[in-house]
C-alpha cells in the first residue's frame with residue numbers, strides 16, 4: 001500500500017465532510033429540498049467573492065467560466081489587453097482570438113509579475129480597449145499579478161472592464177471584488193474551493209452587466225443573462241451539478257466558520273514556510289519577487305531534471321506535485337499549498353523533498369528545510 005497525497009495546484013484534496021455530503025442521494029434540482037441549498041450557496045459565494053451581486057455557477061471546469069466571460073461581455077472586433085505571463089495568460093489570449101476579439105498582448109517573462117505601469121500605458125494609448133484580462137495568480141509560474149493597481153487604472157474608464165481569472169486567487173488571498181472594483185471574477189471548484197473539478201463560478205459588477213447588453217458574440221450554454229435571470233428566481237438555467245453544489249454548501253460553511261481573514265492568513269503562513277524551507281535547502285524560487293500564496297514554483301537544482309523530482313515524489317512517496325509547462329518543463333516543480341491544506345501538508349512536501357534531493361545526490365544541508373518549515377509553522 002502507498003498512502004496518496006495531492007499537493008498539486010488543482011485538483012486539491014476534498015475534506016471528508018464535503019465528500020460525505022456529495023455521497024448522499026441526488027436531489028432533484030427543481031424539488032423544494034434543493035431551493036434552500038441554492039439559496040445558502042448563493043449567500044456563501046457572495047461572502048467569498050466579497051460582492052453584493054449574484055454569482056453564476058456553471059457545470060464546467062474553470063475554463064468554461066473564462067470562455068463565458070469573453071463571450072458574454074465582448075463583441076466581434078473588440079480590442080482586449082491581455083497579460084500573458086504563463087499558460088493561463090495564453091488561455092485568455094487564445095479564447096479572445098477564437099471569438100474574433102483582437103488582443104494586445106503584454107508578454108511577461110514567466111516567473112515575473114506584470115508591471116502595472118505598462119498596463120496603464122496601453123490603456124492611455126488605446127482608449128478603445130474594452131477589457132483587460134489577467135490572472136490574479138498565474139498557476140503556471142506561481143506569480144501574483146498586481147490586481148488592485150490595475151483595477152485602479154481600469155475603474156476610471158467608463159467603457160473598459162477588468163476580467164480576472166482568480167482560479168488560484170479567490171479563497172487564497174484577499175481579492176475584495178466590490179471594494180477594488182473588479183468587473184468579472186472567475187473561479188473553479190477544484191482549487192481553493194476544495195471540491196472535485198466540474199464547477200465554474202463567475203461574478204459580475206454592474207459595469208460588466210451593462211457591457212453584456214451590447215455583446216454580440218455567439219453563446220448558448222454559457223449565457224450569463226439567462227443565468228442571472230434564473231438566480232433571481234433562486235434557480236439555474238439548466239441542470240446544475242447537484243452533487244457538487246451540495247458539497248459546495250459544506251465548503252462555504254467551513255470557509256465562513258474559519259473567516260476569510262483567517263483563510264488568507266493560513267495560506268500566507270503555509271506559503272511562507274514553503275518558500276523559506278526551499279531556500280534553506282539552497283534552492284531558488286522561480287518567482288521570488290511576486291510569489292502567489294497558492295503555490296510555490298521551485299527551480300530544480302543545477303544539473304537535475306525537475307521531471308525526475310516530480311517522478312520520485314509520485315512513484316516513491318505517493319505525492320502528486322506539478323512539474324513545469326512548456327519551456328519550464330524539466331526546469332521547475334510546483335508545490336501547492338491551497339485549499340484543504342494545512343501545517344502537515346507543508347511538512348510532507350518538504351521532508352519528501354529532502355529525501356528526493358539526497359537520492360539525486362544534490363548537495364544540501366540535511367534537515368535545514370524541514371527545520372525551517374517547522375520553525376515557521378509552529379509560530
Ligand SMILES: *Cc1c(COP(=O)(O)O)cnc(C)c1O
Nearest residue numbers: 010061062063088139167168188
Ligand atoms: C486551474 C486554472 C484554470 C482552469 O483550468 P480548468 O482546467 O479549466 O479548471 C484557469 N486559470 C488558472 C490560473 C488555473 O489555475
